[in-house]
Each structure stands twice: as C-alpha cells, then as structure tokens.
C-alpha cells in the first residue's frame with residue numbers, strides 16, 4: 001500500500017502517538033478538569049502539557065489562548081460566527097476551503113458583506129495590493145488560507161498580517177494545510193486567529209482542532225455548558241480557555257496531539273521539510289516527463305507544501321484515482337477537494353484533479369512506484 005493522501009489526513013502516525021494514546025486510555029482515563037481524583041488530575045496534566053506544546057508550536061505568548069476544538073472546521077466556525085456581525089465587511093481569497101466558504105455563506109445571509117480576491121493565475125498567490133484595494137471603512141476581518149489544499153501554494157501570510165494590522169483589521173489564518181509543514185509564528189505575523197486540525201500536518205489523531213485566539217479578539221461562544229470551573233454560576237465563564245471548551249474534551253486525541261508535537265520537535269521542522277520537499281520534487285520532475293499529464297498550480301518559484309494536483313489526459317480524476325487504488329494500491333484523493341472556487345480559478349472545474357500528497361513517512365521508492373503506475377495508466381490512452 002502506498003498512502004499519498006496526507007493532505008486529507010496524515011497516515012501513518014508517529015509510533016509515539018500510538019503508544020501515548022494506548023497508554024492514556026488504559027492508565028489516565030479520567031475526565032480532565034472535571035474531578036480532583038488522581039486519574040482526572042493526570043488527564044488534565046496531559047491536556048495542559050499539549051496546550052503548552054501547541055502554544056510553542058505556533059509561538060503563542062499566552063498558553064490559555066490555545067483553544068481545543070473538534071477540528072479545523074469547528075475552529076473556523078467559532079472564529080467567523082463568534083466575531084462577525086451584520087454590517088461587517090470581510091475579505092477572503094478565491095482559494096478558501098468550504099470550511100470558510102460555507103460559514104460565510106450563512107453569515108452573508110445575516111448581513112455580513114464579502115469580497116473575494118482571486119488568486120493570481122500565474123503564481124497561485126493572492127496579491128497583497130489587490131487585498132489592500134478592497135479594504136473599506138466597514139472591513140473588519142481578513143481571512144486567508146496559508147496553503148492551498150488544491151495546489152499546495154504557500155501564501156505570504158506575513159505580508160497579509162502586516163497589511164491587516166496597518167488597517168486595524170482582524171487577521172484569521174486557515175492553517176489546515178500548512179501546520180506541521182512550515183513553522184508558524186502568530187505574534188511575528190500579526191495573526192489574531194489561527195485555525196488548524198491535529199490530524200493533518202501535525203501528525204496527530206482525528207477529532208482535535210486548535211483555535212489560537214489572540215488578545216485583540218474576544219469571540220462570542222457558539223456553545224455553552226459545563227467547564228468544570230465556576231460551577232456555581234449559570235453563566236458561561238469568561239476565563240480562557242474554559243470559555244470555549246464546554247463539555248468533556250477529547251482528551252485521548254489531545255494526548256495524541258501532544259505526542260505528535262513531541263515527535264515534530266525531536267525530528268525538527270528542517271528535517272521534515274527537507275524530506276517532504278525531496279519527495280515532492282521527485283514527483284514533480286517525474287510527472288513532467290510523462291506524456292498526457294497536466295500539472296496544476298506549479299508555475300514559477302512559489303513555495304509549496306507537499307502536494308501536487310494533476311490530471312491524466314483521457315481519464316476523469318475519479319477514474320484515474322480508482323485505477324491507482326484498485327490496480328496499484330496507491331491512495332490519492334480525486335475531485336474538487338471541498339474547494340470549487342480554487343478549481344474555477346485554476347481551470348479544473350467541475351471534475352477537479354488527482355491530488356497526490358506525500359508525507360514525512362513516505363519514501364523515494366514509493367514515489368518511483370507511483371510514477372511508474374501513473375506512466376502505465378497514461379500510456380494506455382496516450383500512445
């Protein structure tokens with residue numbers, strides 16, 4: 001089996017993640033923050049250790065500003081619906097995922113105005129100057145994806161952050177595809193809200209998301225309930241992170257995220273990025289040599305996460321993906337990847353692309369075998 005769908009969810013996980021989660025469930029299974037016996041305290045210690053590791057992972061100065069959620073989608077819903085109000089104007093790029101588009105579609109029906117800035121066709125990057133032109137006195141927030149989930153193109157978030165701060169806008173970054181692949185610094189890059197999932201680049205399990213909620217923003221809660229603190233009051237506590245963490249946390253998943261971040265820390269971003277770039281360059285160079293392959297979004301010197309979208313002439317992406325799976329046991333994602341707009345601006349709508357996304361645990365022989373399989377598929381219709 002060759003797994004090349006790490007942009008959907010990373011697999012396999014570091015051995016430490018499996019071991020930590022097994023140990024947590026057997027030995028530490030109390031309810032974190034909801035009890036004072038030793039198992040509850042032990043679980044809470046693990047949750048808070050992961051919070052600290054996560055804060056360091058994104059260079060957040062205040063640990064309590066790291067909120068655990070269900071996934072990146074949940075984090076984005078809180079960041080958008082908890083902050084925006086009727087009359088606000090918001091600027092986004094044409095690269096945004098449905099996790100941003102659908103909450104915004106709902107909010108636009110409630111009086112939030114939206115401007116979508118198309119990413120430049122050549123580079124796949126959303127130009128800072130185009131964003132600047134769209135700012136009005138009503139603009140409240142700038143929302144930008146850090147790396148496209150269709151092309152892997154990394155966006156200049158430091159420049160966006162500087163622009164947002166100059167105009168006193170809130171800056172929300174969707175880091176679903178970048179966290180774990182490139183370092184992120186919420187303070188340096190003027191990020192007010194940062195959303196990502198544990199299960200993609202950070203190499204953790206599914207079921208945990210993170211929202212960093214900076215000091216310039218105080219979202220309304222979307223959920224209220226028991227926090228294990230201030231239990232005498234009917235009112236939701238204002239204290240962070242409890243304000244946004246009602247009900248029993250996914251402590252097992254959070255323990256797994258902590259183990260995954262320890263793995264990333266001991267391995268080092270440099271080593272992870274170097275290996276992923278090696279694989280992606282081999283894949284790119286190999287694909288370019290196969291007749292009938294079109295590669296999308298790799299123009300010029302723009303930086304990418306380990307992800308390539310392509311098509312094979314004569315096949316729909318779905319057909320090609322099914323052959324790769326059934327005949328070669330190679331797992332890729334095909335279609336629109338929850339992002340119709342990116343395909344509309346990239347010319348691959350409505351069928352989408354074949355998305356190959358290697359991860360840190362893939363090997364060079366796996367890339368060679370994938371290229372051989374794609375060549376065979378392509379040659380059977382492109383002789």
Ligand SMILES: Cc1ncc(COP(=O)(O)O)c(C=O)c1O
Nearest residue numbers: 071072073097099149174176197
């Ligand atoms: C750019 C982007 N944003 C948001 C999400 C949503 O992530 P999740 O499904 O973990 O909530 C994804 C998932 O593919 C994504 O690629």
